[in-house]
Amino acid sequence: MNASWLQWLRGSVTIQIRGGNMEELVNRALADKLQLWSISRTSGGELLCQVTLRDFFRLKPLLKKTGCRLHILTRHGMPFWFEKLEKRLFFGVGLILFFIGMYVLSSLVWTVEVTGVESISEEQVLKAAHEEGLYPFQWSFRLADTDMLSKKLSQKIPGVAWVGVEKKGTKVSIKVVESTKPEDKPLLSPRHLVATTDAVVTDIMAETGRPLVKRNARVKKGDILISGILGDENNTMYVIAQGEVKGLVWHEYNIASPLERIEKGYTGEMTTRWYAVIGGRAVRVSGFGAINYDKYETERDMQLATWRTGTLPFGKMKEVIREVQEERISIEPKEAKIAGLEQARADVLAKNGPGAKIRAENILHEKTDNGKVYMKVLFEVEQSIATERPLVHTQGE
Structure with a gap:
């Protein structure tokens, strides 16, 4: 069980120290091995810290020696729970039975x-x-x-x-x-490899089949690149054409890049909420006020109780809500142009396969209007241009 759970079981208080020699009080307390943590100074000069319930009573002699005064702000932990439960006997018995039931249920395989x-x-x-x-x-x-x-x-x-x-x-x-079994290879019918679009061939590598085009050849969509027919009129063989064919393809893009960008930052304002987690459900126990932030982000951190090497189905969750502020920043047309081109390049490469490469780009038209930079760009892309087409032949062929 971690330290935070032990502190909860033993009980702790948040105290405010003022007057006297506060630094000497803290030094003496730490020298006597009293557990103090979350030590901070307020704008009024007081010290805030947390101390275990046992060490709280050991602070009294040190207060007299240093002339400090102490004020309790909040109380935490099981001892204070039991103090409240003395007037609610049935509720306390029910709570104990609940934890016993949770322990029994956590001992089952669900x-x-x-x-x-x-x-x-x-x-x-x-x-x-x-x-x-x-x-x-x-x-x-x-x-x-x-x-x-x-x-x-x-x-x-x-x-x-x-x-x-x-x-x-x-x-x-x-x-x-x-266990691995030999993979059953699918039975494929003879086929050609044909062009998917108009292009200029830059590379052709035939594994099986007969290449019908060479490098720098212009092809149109549907032209046969690698034929699945081998031999001559007297001796003909139909095979599954396999290989890779790359070519230069031209893509025209219309780009509209805004002359401002939005930057997000935190204002420093935040709200913390705590939840009790039981059986996969979270019940809020603090921070019931409404969120007054126009824009915010939420971070959650859940900690389940542990027993030996197992995890129990209950614990606590911390939710931090941070106020977010967005700022619109104007940028120069040159910067907007660069951003638009980068986005268009990424889109071109994503749409045309993993092996696609941009070989050249040409801005055909450019203007700035209505808070945006408009461009018409022609990209020259080297990409795979081959696709399969079944080879249909008659009985007499």
């Missing part, structure tokens, strides 16, 4: 998850696990060691190379790695 199965059915894996005593609502202490479960499931389930069992809290994961 979920059994199977991953990695493809040809093997999930039901087959769950049936084998059930035979070994692994199933939902089983007591955790009745389960065999995870290594032993992995070994037994590997022997029980046919067609697996390895089975791993991992337990996290109330969830058990079974990961299956199936």
Whole structure:
């Protein structure tokens, strides 16, 4: 169990120290190994800090020696809870029973998850696990060691190379790695490789089939690049044409790049909310006021309680809401032009395959109007231009 949970169990208070020699008080307290943290000074000169309930009473002799005065601001932890619960006996008993119930429920297996199965059915894996005593609502202490479960499931389930069992809290994961089988290659019909668009061929590499074009040749959409027909009129063979053909293709883009950009920053204002997390649900316990920020971002940090190596299904969550301020900044037309071209280049490369490369670009038209820079740009892109087309032949061919 981490330090924050121990502090909550022992209890702590937030105190304000004023008057006297405050620095000497802090130094003496630390020398006597009193637990002080979150020490800060207010604008009025007072000191704020947190101290455990046990060390709070040890501060009194030091206050007299240094002439300081102390004021309690807030109280935290289980001892103060029990103080409030003295007048609410039934509520306190119910709370204790609730924690006992949560402990009992956390000792059960709630979920059994199977991953990695493809040809093997999930039901087959769950049936084998059930035979070994692994199933939902089983007591955790009745389960065999995870290594032993992995070994037994590997022997029980046919067609697996390895089975791993991992337990996290109330969830058990079974990961299956199936045995590899030779891949059945699909039966392909003879085909040509044809041009997907008008282009100038820059590179052609035929693995199978007969190339019909050479470098620097102009081709139109649908022209055969690599033929799947080999031989002559007397001896003809139909094959699956394979290879790679690249060519120069021209893409025309209309770009409108704004003369301002929006920059986001934090104002320093923020609101903190705390939640109690129980069984996957969060209940707010502080910070009930409305958010008065026009724009904001939210950060969440959840901490679940732990017991030994397991994670319990309850804990706390901190939510920090930060005010965001957006500022519009004017930019020069030259900068807007560069930004627009960069975005267009990225779009060209993304749309034309992983091997596409921009070889040249030419700005055909450019003007600035209505707060934007407008451009018409012609990109010369080297890209793959080959696609498959089935080869249809008659019985007499």
